[in-house]
Amino acid sequence: MKKYLKEIGGGFYSLMLGMRVTLAQFFKPTVTVHYPHESLKMTPRFRGHIELVRDPKTGQAMCFACKVCEKACPSDCIIVEGVKKEGEKRKSVTEFKLDFTKCSLCGSCVEACKSNAIQFSKAYNMVSMNKEDFIMNLFQKLESERSADGQATATPPPEQPKSEVP
Ligand code: SF4
Numbered sequence: 465m466k467k468y469l470k471e472i473g474g475g476f477y478s479l480m481l482g483m484r485v486t487l488a489q490f491f492k493p494t495v496t497v498h499y500p501h502e503s504l505k506m507t508p509r510f511r512g513h514i515e516l517v518r519d520p521k522t523g524q525a526m527c528f529a530c531k532v533c534e535k536a537c538p539s540d541c542i543i544v545e546g547v548k549k550e551g552e553k554r555k556s557v558t559e560f561k562l563d564f565t566k567c568s569l570c571g572s573c574v575e576a577c578k579s580n581a582i583q584f585s586k587a588y589n590m591v592s593m594n595k596e597d598f599i600m601n602l603f604q605k606l607e608s609e610r611s612a613d614g615q616a617t618a619t620p621p622p623e624q625p626k627s628e629v630p
């Protein structure tokens with residue numbers, strides 16, 4: 465009988481210990497979110513796929529297709545094309561392809577671009593069964609976003625020979 469009561473006492477004690485931890489956590493701020501209905505705000509240094517930066521004045525891509533980032537990428541995942549419009553000193557980007565399947569998020573391209581025309585996005589919620597979904601046309605993406613914002617998109621460039629991401 466004594467042994468039986470001792471076991472009950474031990475069980476009750478461990479239950480109280482467990483409840484103490486539960487109660488302590490119950491009154492602390494919530495650190496989890498109801499994914500996928502809610503998502504976390506990414507930290508400033510989070511590296512999602514690269515994206516083109518817009519000129520705050522014009523809303524257009526700051527990239528002028530110098531191809532420095534293309535050369536700096538160790539994985540050959542960037543292809544940039546551009547045209548020099550009449551009366552303009554620099555080229556305007558017309559195509560910026562990223563093969564994200566090969567990107568290691570090393571940051572060489574972002575560092576190489578001295579005009580700060582590319583940055584890491586905060587996109588982390590990416591999933592697909594199709595590899596093609598990760599081959600992105602970042603210029604087209606930027607233009608679609610501009611169009612959605614009600615801004616005039618860039619004048620369509622002259623027909624360019626199609627280049628494929630190697
Ligand atoms: S993103 Fe920067 S480095 Fe790359 S092509 Fe554009 S301007 Fe040049």
Ligand code: SF4
Binds near residue numbers: 538568
């Ligand atoms: S982060 Fe690195 S691997 Fe990815 S595109 Fe830029 S240079 Fe290439």
